[in-house]
């Protein structure tokens with residue numbers, strides 16, 4: 576059984592769109608949003624997956640059997656899946672059989688993770704791309720919660736892992752450089768993305784951040800879904 580985010584309509588948050596962020600931005604894909612998270616980022620735009628002071632668990636979360644989820648995913652007839660959250664690896668034991676079954680059907684499976692939980696081998700075998708987003712001080716999480724060396728180093732050793740940092744201000748760049756050095760992260764798989772839940776915020780921060788990426792040799796990512804649709808669920 577997996578805890579899946581529930582849309583206001585009552586349906587599970589499984590939808591078709593284009594990947595909005597990171598190295599595969601623009602790719603048509605099915606999204607599966609899982610509930611619960613082990614961090615609490617101040618600027619999180621999916622607080623309904625974990626903030627039970629502000630949201631009602633029973634309204635926002637639906638338990639679903641893996642077989643029901645797989646059927647809904649297959650109904651889209653699009654063999655590319657992004658598993659997001661929340662933090663999907665909190666449920667990796669239950670998630671692995673679904674990811675493995677989809678891989679056998681020829682799916683390309685991406686997982687979005689905050690990089691604090693090392694992936695189990697069953698998940699490593701099934702997942703084609705890891706979008707690891709380690710959180711910086713700007714997230715408001717204590718360092719010992721957001722920076723877990725064993726987990727970061729496990730992802731570092733996977734060629735399929737990209738490291739996407741959410742940047743708020745110029746001082747964040749120094750923090751990213753420090754993390755790269757400390758954990759020996761591959762700079763050619765580092766992506767910097769502006770924080771923001773509106774097109775204006777993304778574009779304002781994006782302009783100077785793109786220049787900082789060019790200066791430092793990092794990839795830049797915008798947030799396509801925010802530019803196109805704003806902060807809407809199911810997009």
Ligand code: SF4
Nearest residue numbers: 612614616619661689
């Ligand atoms: S790790 Fe992701 S889902 Fe969890 S609080 Fe931070 S932004 Fe939100």
